[in-house]
Structures are given as structure tokens and as C-alpha cells.
Amino acid sequence: MPPKSYAQADSTRCASCGACKHECPKGAISVWKGCYAVVDPELCVGCGQCAKVCPTGCIELKTREEAHQ
Amino acid sequence: MNSAKHWYDYFWIWTIVYFILGFFNILFAWLGMFDFLVPLLFAIFGGNKWFCNHMCGRGQLLTVIPQIPHIMHKRSVKRWRESGAQGAVPKQRLIFSRGQATPAWMPAKWFRYGFLVFFLAMFGNILYQTWKVYGGATLRQAVTLFWTFSVPWDWAYTAGSSPEWVAQYVFGFYSLMLTSAFLGLILMVLYKPRTWCSFCPMGTMTQLICRFRHRKEL
Numbered sequence: 222m223p224p225k226s227y228a229q230a231d232s233t234r235c236a237s238c239g240a241c242k243h244e245c246p247k248g249a250i251s252v253w254k255g256c257y258a259v260v261d262p263e264l265c266v267g268c269g270q271c272a273k274v275c276p277t278g279c280i281e282l283k284t285r286e287e288a289h290q
Numbered sequence: 291m292n293s294a295k296h297w298y299d300y301f302w303i304w305t306i307v308y309f310i311l312g313f314f315n316i317l318f319a320w321l322g323m324f325d326f327l328v329p330l331l332f333a334i335f336g337g338n339k340w341f342c343n344h345m346c347g348r349g350q351l352l353t354v355i356p357q358i359p360h361i362m363h364k365r366s367v368k369r370w371r372e373s374g375a376q377g378a379v380p381k382q383r384l385i386f387s388r389g390q391a392t393p394a395w396m397p398a399k400w401f402r403y404g405f406l407v408f409f410l411a412m413f414g415n416i417l418y419q420t421w422k423v424y425g426g427a428t429l430r431q432a433v434t435l436f437w438t439f440s441v442p443w444d445w446a447y448t449a450g451s452s453p454e455w456v457a458q459y460v461f462g463f464y465s466l467m468l469t470s471a472f473l474g475l476i477l478m479v480l481y482k483p484r485t486w487c488s489f490c491p492m493g494t495m496t497q498l499i500c501r502f503r504h505r506k507e508l
Contacts, residue, residue: 234397236397236489236493236497237500238349238488238493239343240349240353252338254338255500256501274484276392276484276485276487278397
């Protein structure tokens with residue numbers, strides 16, 4: 222069963238510094254062509270480490286139910 | 291956190307070495323052009339921020355410093371357990387970063403782009419001062435911190451060891467590097483470790499280049 226929550230990055234606010242990518246224990250985050258961070262929801266376990274280190278505060282944890290609505 | 295280490299994960303050592311070298315001989319500050327040009331080359335020719343994401347010594351240093359008290363605490367807890375002591379585990383008292391949320395205006399577009407313009411204007415001023423010394427003006431052997439405070443730095447340059455305009459450029463460039471390092475460290479303490487990255491002019495510039503290069507896919 223997949224974890225209840227997963228991280229989502231706001232591409233308009235992301236500075237694409239890559240701090241989240243380094244912190245992710247599952248390698249679920251990549252920086253799309255230097256423009257913004259992208260989280261793979263399939264790999265994300267919703268631990269929130271990326272949101273904790275993100276200097277712009279553009280990463281939020283969302284529940285999977287929210288995403289399906 | 292990703293535990294596999296690569297050779298480029300140690301560029302934070304380079305950042306420290308750079309400032310030490312510049313303290314003793316200002317001409318070493320020319321090496322800082324590496325941090326200035328390579329990210330731009332990655333962005334222009336590669337269309338990515340690989341340098342910022344993997345090789346930025348400044349960003350790495352701001353990540354490494356706050357980890358030091360955590361590592362020290364872990365070791366002391368281990369020693370405490372091994373000693374057979376009873377009671378509550380000692381709390382970590384020393385922290386180098388408060389980890390507070392960055393104020394919303396710092397990563398806001400108006401501030402990021404405004405700071406980039408300011409940074410480029412200050413860089414333009416360095417070039418202007420260099421040009422003036424090339425034209426015969428007197429070399430100023432000082433480092434200017436926060437674009438305001440002039441700190442004498444005359445021990446770091448021996449007259450005649452290079453053309454004076456070469457030295458004038460690096461006095462300015464080293465001032466810029468030192469100022470941004472201090473700003474990064476102050477913000478690291480007050481907010482999240484890599485708060486500086488949220489409006490780093492190099493990061494903003496390379497992101498703009500990447501966004502321009504991939505504008506059709508955005």
C-alpha cells in the first residue's frame with residue numbers, strides 16, 4: 222500500500238537549487254532541466270525531509286486522496 | 291539523505307581553501323572565477339543547473355556546517371550509552387542553524403531578480419574600478435564587505451607581483467565572494483541552512499538561462 226502523503230513542488234517558486242534532491246532518501250526528486258524540482262509520487266514516501274530543507278518553502282506534503290479529488 | 295558520496299560532494303573544502311588562499315595572497319582570488327563561469331557554461335551549453343545542484347561549494351558548505359553539531363551530539367550520545375549512564379538521553383544544545391522558515395519575500399521573484407540586478411551592478415562597478423586602475427588610478431588594497439565597509443587587506447598583495455589592474459579586479463571580486471559567504475552564513479544561522487540559495491544571483495541567472503533554453507517545453 223503506498224504511503225498516505227507525498228511531496229509536491231511548486232514550479233513557480235522553486236529556485237532549482239537541488240537541496241531537496243540531496244536530502245531525499247528515496248531518490249524521488251530530480252531537477253527538471255535546471256528549471257524546477259520534480260517529485261516522483263511513485264517513489265516518494267512522504268517523509269517530508271525535502272520540505273524541511275527547501276529554502277524557498279515551495280515543497281508541500283499532500284495526501285494521495287487530495288490528488289485524486 | 292542520500293548517503294553515496296561522489297568526488298564532487300567535497301567542493302565545500304575548496305570554498306574554505308579559496309578564502310584562506312585569498313587571505314594570504316589576493317591573486318589566488320582569481321580562482322574564484324571557476325565558481326562564476328562554470329555554472330554559466332553548464333547553463334548555456336548544457337541547459338541545466340548541474341553545477342548548482344552538485345558542485346556548488348558554497349551550498350555544500352552551508353549544508354555541512356549545520357551538520358557538525360548533529361554529528362558531535364550523536365557521538366556524545368554514543369559515548370554516554372557506552373558509559374552505562376542512566377536517565378534521559380542528553381539533549382543537543384549546540385545548533386548552527388535555527389531551521390526557521392525563510393521569509394516569503396526572499397524567494398519572491400521581485401527580490402530574486404532585484405538582487406540579481408544589484409549584484410550585476412556591483413560587478414559592473416568592480417570592472418569600472420579595474421578599468422580606472424588600468425588607466426593610471428591608484429590601486430586600493432582593501433576588501434569591501436557588504437558593499438560598505440572597507441577592510442584593509444594590504445598584506446595580501448606585493449607591489450609589482452602583477453599588473454595593478456589585475457590586483458584591483460581580484461580585490462573587488464574577493465570582496466564580492468566574501469560578502470556573499472558572510473550573507474549565506476548569517477542566513478544559515480537565522481533561517482534554513484541553504485536560505486542563501488533562494489536568491490543566490492548565480493542560481494537565479496542560471497535558472498533564467500535554463501528557463502529560456504527550455505521555454506517551449508515549460
